[in-house]
Amino acid sequence: xxxxxxxxxxxxxxxxxxxxxxxxxxxxxxxxxxxxxxxxxxxxxxxxxxxxxxxxxxxxxxxxxxxxxxxxxxxxxxxxxxxxxxxxxxxxxxxxxxxxxxxxxxxxxxxxxxxxxxxxxxxxxxxxxxxxxxxxxxxxxxxxxxxxxxxxxxxxxxxxxxxxxxxxxxxxxxxxxxxxxxxxxxxx
Amino acid sequence: xxxxxxxxxxxxxxxxxxxxxxxxxxxxxxxxxxxxxxxxxxxxxxxxxxxxxxxxxxxxxxxxxxxxxxxxxxxxxxxxxxxxxxxxxxxxxxxxxxxxxxxxxxxxxxxxxxxxxxxxxxxxxxxxxxxxxxxxxxxxxxxxxxxxxxxxxxxxxxxxxxxxxxxxxxxxxxxxxxxxxxxxxxxxxxxxxxxxxxxxxxxxxxxxxxx
Numbered sequence: 001x002x003x004x005x006x007x008x009x010x011x012x013x014x015x016x017x018x019x020x021x022x023x024x025x026x027x028x029x030x031x032x033x034x035x036x037x038x039x040x041x042x043x044x045x046x047x048x049x050x051x052x053x054x055x056x057x058x059x060x061x062x063x064x065x066x067x068x069x070x071x072x073x074x075x076x077x078x079x080x081x082x083x084x085x086x087x088x089x090x091x092x093x094x095x096x097x098x099x100x101x102x103x104x105x106x107x108x109x110x111x112x113x114x115x116x117x118x119x120x121x122x123x124x125x126x127x128x129x130x131x132x133x134x135x136x137x138x139x140x141x142x143x144x145x146x147x148x149x150x151x152x153x154x155x156x157x158x159x160x161x162x163x164x165x166x167x168x169x170x171x172x173x174x175x176x177x178x179x180x181x182x183x184x185x186x187x188x
Numbered sequence: 189x190x191x192x193x194x195x196x197x198x199x200x201x202x203x204x205x206x207x208x209x210x211x212x213x214x215x216x217x218x219x220x221x222x223x224x225x226x227x228x229x230x231x232x233x234x235x236x237x238x239x240x241x242x243x244x245x246x247x248x249x250x251x252x253x254x255x256x257x258x259x260x261x262x263x264x265x266x267x268x269x270x271x272x273x274x275x276x277x278x279x280x281x282x283x284x285x286x287x288x289x290x291x292x293x294x295x296x297x298x299x300x301x302x303x304x305x306x307x308x309x310x311x312x313x314x315x316x317x318x319x320x321x322x323x324x325x326x327x328x329x330x331x332x333x334x335x336x337x338x339x340x341x342x343x344x345x346x347x348x349x350x351x352x353x354x355x356x357x358x359x360x361x362x363x364x365x366x367x368x369x370x371x372x373x374x375x376x377x378x379x380x381x382x383x384x385x386x387x388x389x390x391x392x393x394x395x396x397x398x399x
Binding site for chain 1: 191268270
């Protein structure tokens with residue numbers, strides 16, 4: 001798909017997502033992820049970080065996209081917003097890992113060529129971060145992410161109201177993002 | 189956790205969508221309202237406001253502070269949005285600054301030299317520098333809380349912009365009480381008060397606006 005059509009597609013999906021269309025949101029995230037992965041791999045290589053770091057970065061960027069999507073002006077195309085979020089997050093991550101340097105404003109739309117495949121989409125780090133969440137949040141995150149349960153099922157299973165599950169899930173995602181931020185890895 | 193699992197997690201949370209613009213608007217309205225009530229409840233409006241309102245210096249002071257507050261607040265609307273340039277609005281800040289300098293120049297031209305010091309010092313300089321930050325607290329708290337939903341590239345800078353906006357809003361409110369009308373006074377003590385709030389905003393932003 002050429003860049004313009006892809007950007008239009010992403011923008012449409014995200015607009016619908018902002019109006020509450022969960023399917024469109026899922027499609028958007030799924031479609032964006034491979035591009036994010038390529039960008040992350042390229043940056044890791046440039047800064048001498050192991051390729052296994054890339055998937056952590058992808059997950060952290062996805063969290064940022066999710067938690068900050070309210071800063072996107074729905075009347076604008078999604079490309080510049082996404083590129084800026086990704087860039088800021090990459091600078092943040094690489095700085096935290098002790099790698100100074102400027103990160104160019106990568107155009108997410110332009111990342112097309114498949115450079116290399118990372119088979120490390122299962123991240124131990126993220127698992128450890130989930131462990132650090134408080135009990136109801138942790139159980140909810142596990143139920144939805146690992147067991148693929150929906151909000152309703154999770155609510156029944158944990159004997160909570162759906163609303164309470166939604167609130168706890170949102171807090172859990174914010175907490176995860178904060179854990180990522182505070183998670184300084186000196187050993188790398 | 190696999191990335192696909194994370195995506196399922198995020199999709200399940202799709203219903204929670206806070207829009208930055210609404211949060212900022214709410215913060216602005218509540219912050220200004222609280223500070224206005226604080227102004228009325230403590231020192232009140234200037235007692236002779238109606239009779240002096242049409243004098244050039246009072247009009248200048250109120251017009252200048254409102255213009256500055258409007259532009260600084262418009263800048264806050266941009267600062268937390270990735271991929272949107274805030275540069276033009278930042279340059280616009282030079283407009284009220286130019287207006288102020290013109291006001292100072294005219295004041296110096298029309299006042300005899302031996303009246304400069306008295307006008308510059310005014311009657312309540314210390315109170316002005318104290319009370320503008322006080323009137324800025326509610327807008328600063330509100331804007332800062334709203335900007336936590338934002339995604340500023342530079343948290344300190346974003347905090348400083350929030351502080352600048354809050355300080356200018358505080359000064360625009362204080363102007364309705366303040367009996368010192370000379371542009372010399374405004375250019376010194378008002379700006380000092382605004383600068384203090386901007387600094388506080390910078391320090392808060394560095395801590396609170398990281399994401």
